[in-house]
Amino acid sequence: MEENLPGRCTFMFNVHQVPDQIMLELPYLEVCAEMFERKFKNRVLLRLDIPHKKYINVSITELTDSLIGKDLKKVWREGLSLYFQFRNHAVLEMCLSASAELFVVALDQEDKAGLMDFYFSGGQILSVKDIQHLCKFRLNPIHTAVPDVLSKDITVEYLVDLFTNRSEEIKYVLTDQRLIRGIGDAYADEILWYAEISPFSIAGKIPLDRIKVLHKTIKYVLLDAIKEARKITSWKFIEAGADLLMIHNPDKKDSPTRWTIKMKVILGIKTYYTDEQHLYV
Incomplete structure (x- = not known):
């Protein structure tokens, strides 16, 4: 993909510039997962910034202890969430609201902090921003029996x-x-x-x-x-x-x-x- 274009962002999904905020529905989440896996697979998560515990289901300490220093192995979509699995089998579910924005920026282009900022080896940051503060992040989420719409269970x-x-x-x-x-x-x-x-x-x-x-x-x-x-x-x-x-x-x-x-x-x-x-x- 176009990872070295000039300008502030090397990658951006911004739902605010699209009518009715439909950008982060299933087709775009599927493509996000594919692009993030290609971009960050096998890169080590060096730092994780999150300003408030209310966005996550565990303590900030437990979250960082589970993910920092681990390399990313897989990214996928289920339902309307993105999932990030690390080498130690820890999984982070990213539940994105309609007001969410996803940015990938170079370290020297860092802007204001997001709800969660992932600093990966290689000098790039995956930043999740949401002006309505509706996104949620779950470490090792409980598996649900509700089928994904594209699964074979939807008969x-x-x-x-x-x-x-x-x-x-x-x-x-x-x-x-x-x-x-x-x-x-x-x-x-x-x-x-x-x-x-x-x-x-x-x-x-x-x-x-x-x-x-x-x-x-x-x-x-x-x-x-x-x-x-x-x-x-x-x-x-x-x-x-x-x-x-x-x-x-x-x-x-x-x-x-x-x-x-x-x-x-x-x-x-x-x-x-x-x-x-x-x-x-």
């Missing part, structure tokens, strides 16, 4: 069981991380548009044939978005990220099928949809 049968007798709207069910991990608000809208299901449909009322379509659509939309995101350089993410979205995009007036894109706000959450999507109630 038609799983969705049928999940939806049966549910009175909640389908978008709420898809974005509930206690049921399926990894679908955010923006990509829920994209998935439901491609599946021709209204986001306001009652989950328990969706017929089996549409659930089968939805199952295929979920993986198609997310895997295609990951593929397209990989084509965009780290610098271009800032400008082009929202262009991957066909429906959940305030800059677009019409869907690819030329239906007017509508938007409704419920409890502060924006939902984008068109009238061509079937409503099941």
Whole structure:
């Protein structure tokens, strides 16, 4: 990737420059994980700065004792989190909020401190910033049985069981991380548009044939978005990220099928949809 470009940052994901703060949804987190692993694998964590214990699940001493002096072996995404595994098998989960910013800067370009700053050998810092202070960091998080949306556990049968007798709207069910991990608000809208299901449909009322379509659509939309995101350089993410979205995009007036894109706000959450999507109630 473009690691030696001039300027303050060698790498940056900044969700504030993208409408509706969709940058750190699943496709971009997947690419973040790939890029961070390539950049920092086998590098030693020399220093770890965190200003307050409220952001972590253990004491600052336990966190630093577990990670400092250890080299990074693996980075991956699960759900809407990034995971960093070190040689001693310690794992740090990075739970990123919609207001998060990720920076990789050279040591001599260090700016104001973030919520957590990782100083790796080689002279570069991975900095996590969040003006709303909503990010959380968990050392050795407890494994959850809730499946990741791209795992083999998300089958038609799983969705049928999940939806049966549910009175909640389908978008709420898809974005509930206690049921399926990894679908955010923006990509829920994209998935439901491609599946021709209204986001306001009652989950328990969706017929089996549409659930089968939805199952295929979920993986198609997310895997295609990951593929397209990989084509965009780290610098271009800032400008082009929202262009991957066909429906959940305030800059677009019409869907690819030329239906007017509508938007409704419920409890502060924006939902984008068109009238061509079937409503099941």
